[in-house]
Amino acid sequence: MTEVTLSNVVKRYGKQQAVHGIDLDIQDGEFLVLVGPSGCGKSTTLRMIAGLEDISDGEISIGNRVVNDLPPRERNISMVFQNYALYPHMTVRENLGFTLQIAKQPEAQITRAVNEAAGILGLDELMDRKPAELSGGQRQRVAMGRAIVRQPDVFLFDEPLSNLDAKLRTQMRVEIKKLHQRVGNTIIYVTHDQVEAMTLADRIVLMRDGHIVQVGTPLELFNTPVNTFAATFIGSPPMNLADGVVSDAGTIVLRDSLTIPVPKSARAHVKPGQKVQLGFRADNLMPVGHAVEEKGELVDLELTVALTEPLGTETLLFADLAGLEVQAKMLNPRPVQPGEKLAFHLMLDKTHVFDAASGVALRG
Amino acid sequence: MRRRIPEWFVLLLPAFIVIAAVVLIPLIFSLYSSFTPYKLTRPSTLWRWIGTANYEKILTDVKFWSAFGRTILFLTIALNVELLLGLLIALMVNKVTWGQRTLRTILMFPMMFSPILVGFQFKFIFNDNIGLVNNALQSLGVSNAALPWLVDGNLAMFSIIFAEVWMSTSVFAILILAGLFAIPQDPLEAAKVDGCTPWQTFRHITLPFLMPFIFIAMTIRSLDVARAYDIVQIMTGGGPAGRTELLWTLMSRTGYVDARMGLANAMGYVSILLSIAFTVYFFKKLSAARAELGMGG
Numbered sequence: 001m002t003e004v005t006l007s008n009v010v011k012r013y014g015k016q017q018a019v020h021g022i023d024l025d026i027q028d029g030e031f032l033v034l035v036g037p038s039g040c041g042k043s044t045t046l047r048m049i050a051g052l053e054d055i056s057d058g059e060i061s062i063g064n065r066v067v068n069d070l071p072p073r074e075r076n077i078s079m080v081f082q083n084y085a086l087y088p089h090m091t092v093r094e095n096l097g098f099t100l101q102i103a104k105q106p107e108a109q110i111t112r113a114v115n116e117a118a119g120i121l122g123l124d125e126l127m128d129r130k131p132a133e134l135s136g137g138q139r140q141r142v143a144m145g146r147a148i149v150r151q152p153d154v155f156l157f158d159e160p161l162s163n164l165d166a167k168l169r170t171q172m173r174v175e176i177k178k179l180h181q182r183v184g185n186t187i188i189y190v191t192h193d194q195v196e197a198m199t200l201a202d203r204i205v206l207m208r209d210g211h212i213v214q215v216g217t218p219l220e221l222f223n224t225p226v227n228t229f230a231a232t233f234i235g236s237p238p239m240n241l242a243d244g245v246v247s248d249a250g251t252i253v254l255r256d257s258l259t260i261p262v263p264k265s266a267r268a269h270v271k272p273g274q275k276v277q278l279g280f281r282a283d284n285l286m287p288v289g290h291a292v293e294e295k296g297e298l299v300d301l302e303l304t305v306a307l308t309e310p311l312g313t314e315t316l317l318f319a320d321l322a323g324l325e326v327q328a329k330m331l332n333p334r335p336v337q338p339g340e341k342l343a344f345h346l347m348l349d350k351t352h353v354f355d356a357a358s359g360v361a362l363r364g
Numbered sequence: 365m366r367r368r369i370p371e372w373f374v375l376l377l378p379a380f381i382v383i384a385a386v387v388l389i390p391l392i393f394s395l396y397s398s399f400t401p402y403k404l405t406r407p408s409t410l411w412r413w414i415g416t417a418n419y420e421k422i423l424t425d426v427k428f429w430s431a432f433g434r435t436i437l438f439l440t441i442a443l444n445v446e447l448l449l450g451l452l453i454a455l456m457v458n459k460v461t462w463g464q465r466t467l468r469t470i471l472m473f474p475m476m477f478s479p480i481l482v483g484f485q486f487k488f489i490f491n492d493n494i495g496l497v498n499n500a501l502q503s504l505g506v507s508n509a510a511l512p513w514l515v516d517g518n519l520a521m522f523s524i525i526f527a528e529v530w531m532s533t534s535v536f537a538i539l540i541l542a543g544l545f546a547i548p549q550d551p552l553e554a555a556k557v558d559g560c561t562p563w564q565t566f567r568h569i570t571l572p573f574l575m576p577f578i579f580i581a582m583t584i585r586s587l588d589v590a591r592a593y594d595i596v597q598i599m600t601g602g603g604p605a606g607r608t609e610l611l612w613t614l615m616s617r618t619g620y621v622d623a624r625m626g627l628a629n630a631m632g633y634v635s636i637l638l639s640i641a642f643t644v645y646f647f648k649k650l651s652a653a654r655a656e657l658g659m660g661g
Binding site: 048051052072073077078079081083084085086087088089098099102103130131132133146150156294 | 548550551553554555556557558559560561564568569572573656657658659
């Protein structure tokens, strides 16, 4: 059983504070993804868990053992690095077996563990090659194999897929997920790619500027973002945000006097005169007759389309909403000309209201 | 019609002339003279062809072969000591976080001195009457007698190697330090996570990465040390009784003191074999080390 607990973990570089007191409980066997823009402290946090960075303040424990002062080798972790970090002078076989060799395991056991890992990751053909003779995807698989061989309590992944091309990234994503289902270990995974975070995570930790913004399952973060940052970071395309003011009549007045009723979820949390941002995803603004299902409270809008991005099963429409460019989604698409006016439905139930000053979500 | 000289030839002609003047002609001349009994004091001897007589003489010359062997010994000891010390210094300097730049500059100081001056300095330091070493040993009560540092054969060899090491260890240190700077951090961190102690990380990751740099330093230094002359000449002049005679002091004595330039040139050609052998050996090692790291050839 390996839980990882961070309590009030701080990282300082001189006077600069990179991580501001993070609290996190990671369950045994959980796949936790730390996600955020570059410089948000996610990698630093991971490296503190690994023992590659000192912990300035607070406490990290792995499996009920405080590891603050333990070197990496005594933490029983494995790490997969962004640049693979393979040992260039060793063959794939030697790379995989290195950790057991160092631990002075008997030769037979090393061979068995190495072969098993190679089998899981399909490396059998490559065992006698050097890293320089491998492609990026193969190298990343070797790096993962090396992590498996160690049979660690916790796997740490530091942006393992960012050096791969898009197609390979999708493939490896699936492999990592399969690996987790197979070995069932706790995994802490750092990425800046929200798609990776959404697809892989049991739970996502969204970070910004050394603080945790929101922790939750992928769907929680997608459906109930706590603020505008979470709303725009998670989900693609990012959530549309329109500035407005709450009126006495229980509506939000956008620019050009366009009024939209305050969504039910936010009604109790806004007061007249409050400056807010109305947030809705492209999936919730759809041309009439081109949506999945039109239910709940709908708002009729007539918008001019400025640009289209056909994606096959759907087309992204860039439309003009009271002077603001918003993105909408058209299912079962038909060709749309730039400048064409279309009738849209905004699904009010799935619309969010954020306080304009603080960016905090207003909902019950 | 007159055939025109091809353009490429005209364009390369200055280079040909320079190379001929500074490399080719001296080379051919010295090679030729090694087949004559050429004496500087009797220029006419240059025109007497004696075939391989000089070479035959060298092959059976005990003085030459002991100088040859001594040079190899000198090379081996000096290079290894310099490598070990240089590696140690580089590893320590690499750990320094404050003032490292200054330290690196200071490190280069010994390289900035003229070898002749280093020779004089150590001649004074190791002098048996007024030298620093004996003075220190006697003041500390380690030894009462004046140790004959430059007079005893073995001690003299030690003193010369000591001076050589003092002067040139920094070459290794600088080159190895450059190697340490070039090591990617990721494999080192991976090794830490994989369970390596600092020593294991050094042994299995750092050292293989450093090997190409070490062999480059070895190649350069083996050529340098194999033609060691100035320090030896100043400190002992090859003495006592030829006990510190190296190839180049022997050659210069033969050529300029005894004026037997033909014989000295023949010695030169034989001893070049030594340098070539070392260079080939270290280059092979270098390519192997680079291939290890997947750097190709």
